[in-house]
Amino acid sequence: MNSSATSHHHQGSHIPKHFTLVLTIGIVLLGVCAVASLLFGARVIRWNELIDGLFNPNIDSFGANVVRKRVSRTIFSLFCGAALGVSGALMQSVTRNPLADPSILGVNTGASLFVVCGIALFNITTANEYIWLALLGAGITAVFVFGIGSMGRGGATPIKLVLAGAATSAALSSLVSAILIPRAYAMDQMRFWQVGSVGSASWSSITTFIPFLLIGILIAVITAPALNALALGDEAASGLGVRTGVLRLVAALGGVILCGAATALAGPIGFIGLLSTHVIRLMLGPDLRYVIPMSALAGAIILTLSDVCGRLIGNTGEVEVGIVTAFIGAPILILLAIKSKVRSL
Template identity: 45%
Template sequence: MLTSLPKGASSGAPEVTPLAPRPTVAAPGGDPSHPSSATRRPRRRLILGLLVAAVLLLLAVAASFIVGTRDIALGTVLDAVFAPDRSVTDHTVVLDLRVPRTVVGLLAGLALGLAGALMQGVTRNPLADPGLLGVNAGASLFVVAGIAWFGVTSALGYVWFAFIGAAVATTVVYLIGSLGREGATPVKLALAGTALTAALTSLITIVLLTDGEAFDRYRFWAAGSLVARGLDSTLPLVPFIVAGTLLAVAAARMLNALALGDDLARGLGQNLVTARIVCAVAVVLLCGSATAMAGPIVFVGLAVPHLARWFTGPDYRWILAYSALLGPALLIFADVLGRILARPGEIEAGLVVAFLGAPVLIALVRRVKLVGL
């Protein structure tokens, strides 16, 4: 925009330099929950992508019901789901083995996908996930303590130790990252999380080396598997995941504000302490539940938010919605692939998802330049 000379001004007045338009950082009215208009995606495209993600999740669930070490016809699988008969062996296999592991995959994938998106948003670090910031390590250490010292063997028993460990790790990382004049910056949080993970992993190893029985139980849980997780010990964890999901939804607008930077977020009226506390509680609930159910599965929380961001742009309201669908789809597809690759045996989903997630993340990095979040 050019600034015109006042009427009647002398022709000898100094020349005025044109001013470049300022970029839009928030929607009219100062609402920090709206990203820049230059980076918005058409709403129709976002809804269509969400429907595609939902279809992928349905296909993953169907494949999980159908594929296994025992060949069962599709019609028999449908009968087992909608008209079960316990006297039929194939129905029992579907109901007692495939349905529970699919439910675990849905819940754990949802929790890990949302937790990864929250952590990347609150730290503005594209490499943040529950594994990097020490949350998984904290949960794992306390679960190991429960196994070795208290004889805990069920997911419902693991969850309380996982919650405490995740909360302790999150608090320690935040306190360490907050030291100094600049407060909790993304880089300091990442460094604190990496250091804490290394320390906690060493403690886990020490405990396991001194207790052979605990090591035998831990090694199957730590691989990240959906097998042998019954519904009786899984369904009681649903309220925790629901609570974490609701907090994640409530945090979406806060994350959009935090993405603008701390100073601008404060200027727009955002309470940074409240935003980080809400996100931290949600991450503890989600990661603790997922870790208790399926073990310390890595890479879902790292890769899924980037895959979602590829379609949605920077708006966390859509990133969280996509992550809630893509997380369980990725985990269940990994579990199904593990059944196919090692028939008649199986490969744990936690191992397969790492091989699936790494190429996806590399492709995203090569296609899209990752910037500060």
């Protein structure tokens, strides 16, 4: 423990090696994904149509209009991916568990349940109402999972939190089904939402989302140095003057805001937080001052790329992005679970 504590301490003082390289590659990839998202879909756009759609507002051709439609979708998937990436980094740090992810800790499902209740019982239809319900659901679920995970000997151990999250998630999923099955009209509206999709993005949902994204990322950036100390263990962190209870609460709140808002607008998309944070940790090490902003970049790339892949696989229609991320994420999760038996955070 001491050797890792000292190595963590040294990391605090300098920029991780390869940081500039990883950042440059990340920004280039982000640009490539954004352009691909504008070009590819049920109809492939030509370069001149792309230019018209972006820079010539008075040209009213079919291709240019398709580009304009895809702009909101692209921005939305970049924002959602960034939110889920940062949320994953926060959840992993708070629980000190490398496999923590909003979808594994049941937070996604909690947000889903509240949105489903809103749709089925109160006829809620707007993004603005979805967000508050999803945040409430995500928050209550996070508190519940953490409470159950903290029971018994040893407090909230990483393995107990994942088990509590999985059990809670399963229970809430069946509740979602129970509410939906007798209500056909809610089922239709819900089906698209529940798969996880960025296809229905509109400018109004983006403007609704931005304040939550900014608040969540601000919390993440402010708590990053203290979360680095938390990685040394609660006693060491307390010794360094960190109020661990308050820190966990605030950082978890940031994670819940990001995950809840993204889930409200795009549906429960899993694995992004897990994947992006892991990729970044492998490249840059554990210093959260770098992991958090880079996870935002990685999450945006992964989600946008998955969305483009879903459109290309789907030939005439499209495969929803939630299906694509699960397809990519599940095998990686299995590999990580096997590896992390050897080492935990």
